[in-house]
Amino acid sequence: MAGHSQFKNIMHRKGRQDAVRSKMFSKLAREITVAAKTGMPDPDMNPRLRLAIQNAKAQSMPKDNIQRAINKAAGNDGENYEEVRYEGYGPGGVALIVEALTDNRNRTASNVRAAFTKAGGALGETGSVSFLWDRVGEIVYKPAAGDADAVMEAAIEAGADDVQSDEDGHVILCAFGDIGEVTSALEKALGEAESVKTIWKPQTNTHVDEDRARSILKLVATLEDDDDVQNVYANFEVDDETMAKLSAA
Template structure:
């Protein structure tokens, strides 16, 4: 999990070594290319591209990879990525939102549907579970940014809505519409963030026993392994005891 226990139920992404790193770089590059295509190829003039590059740097993505992804947006390589969101229910009635960037909607839809079906869940229509989540801005800083009091004061000054701090770092939440302004203000006081993005925060959580927890995590891993899938959000609640047992 991400290490921030308060929000371990929002998003789950594996942290395997070489293969996972290559896959993460590929997904980051795709987001950079799409951002550059949908706006100017200059980060200073394109907020989405600026955030995409910043997130890539936070993952130690090489500069050459970033520049290549930007240049790819101006080329006629035949790839035209489309943003698609899928919604459905996983094991135990857990609501799941899947965000994808794809150049083949049929392929991606088939893969996502298959993952839900094999897990004993079901893929629904767009909006079938979205009402159970709120779109917000999430800005993550490492623990080195300062203690909880320093970060809290900086977040309040920047106009953020909430801060969750633990030994691994700080998660700062704000209104979706304010993410750019809040991030800019925080950078002035805390430095560059580790991650800046819009996320789907569940309004309520669904508690799971060990069996259902294992099935849900397996579903999320399967979805996350798909090259077209960028982010997976779910409203599950797994106790620390069960999570420790499954991670052993």
């Protein structure tokens, strides 16, 4: 399994829960507002907004917070967020993609560049590392959705490309353009998903040792702590022994 998803779980366990939750709600609200502004404020008529609301509910975001985020878009409150993608290399030659929603490109670019530089990495031009990744749809279900065989069968029927099941649940991957159809088919078979989103999936992962892994983890944490940053992807992996050490640290 790719290292970043594992490290993200470690960080959430170790982080101050209230602070982490507050920042997560802020990022979810920003995505809802942008989705509502770029399309219809009605989730039934706006697939991106529907997914944003679904993901917010999966994280137990209160209904009032969700509605306020939608109302901000309808009220034209003056906040115009722009979608920006940054690409670069971190410690050990690990490639990273950083997605942001910002109302100030200069501020966000400066913060992201500083994080890369401090970690001993380098921010590159758009396209400098994205060719190493595939843009795909990711649909996540909790373990209660069914056993691995049942979920696999449902995923195949829905037209998905891959399924990864473990004790934490089921991750279903599909082609970027098929995410709407696959999600709808899975809902009929398995119920509503825990989350539905598009992600960057690395074509290959770079194996790193404990020291490099710790450095990458710190860089990812710094980036994800920035209010403008929505998602961070890194193409690295570590062995189980190293993962156990980092989890216990």
